[in-house]
Amino acid sequence: MKVTSSEIVISAVKPDQYPESELPEFALAGRSNVGKSSFINKMLNRRGLARISSKPGKTQTLNFYLINEILHFVDVPGYGYAKVSKKEREAWGKMIETYLTSREQLKAVVLIVDLRHPPSSDDVMMYDFLKHYDIPCVVIATKADKIPKSKWQKHMKITKETLDIDPNDQIIMFSSETGYGKDKAWSALKSFM
Ligand code: GDP
DSSP states (O other): OOOOOEEEEEEEESSGSSEEEESSSSEEEBBBBHHHHHHHHHHTOOOSSOOSSSTOOOOEEEEEEEETTTTEEEEEBOOOOOOOOOHHHHHHOOOOOOHHHTTTTEEEEEEETTTOOOHHHHHHHHHHHHHHHHHEEEEEOOOGGGOOGHHHHHHHHHHHHTOOTTTTSSSEEEETTTOOOOOOOOHHTTTOO
16 A cells, blocks of 8 residues: 555543544554564654654553554554553553454554564463454564574464464564565555455
């Protein structure tokens, strides 16, 4: 998809702040520092729209981006940041759970993992959560440029096995550095619209 416009419409923490819109939504989830902001920016051809975090775990709001006036990306705060208090983590969990399990406009969750390493226990938990609630998802294995091509398939295999991925779910290799996988990622999202 050729993105010609993208803007943040609101940062929400509770349902009455979600945009009143019927447009399809895609939520972006991943552990802190996985490369989620970079993924969003690459998909939208924008450099600094989603803030590339110097302080991981900082954003504790759901950030809604309107794209081409036809869909929303919803940036979900990154999980697994150690320096967050138990209370903050609980508030985070509640906010995410409410959004993911009740938002009718949500078409799919884009779960971003790091192709270099096996998915973390938090990644596995997030994936299991999506499966449990029957929420469609696409897995993006990013930072592909950081490993040699000859090892891509091996890393993909480990990623799939660690998540125990449903064979019906799409998993796409990606690089925000080179743009590899961008067209595939857009096609995957479009298939849910
Ligand atoms: P977030 O916390 O998940 O939003 O992660 P960021 O997008 O801020 O990325 C964390 C770090 O990884 C930054 O230094 C990025 O420049 C880097 N990064 C993210 N994606 C890629 C990628 O595909 N390739 C490379 N080489 N670096 C990346």
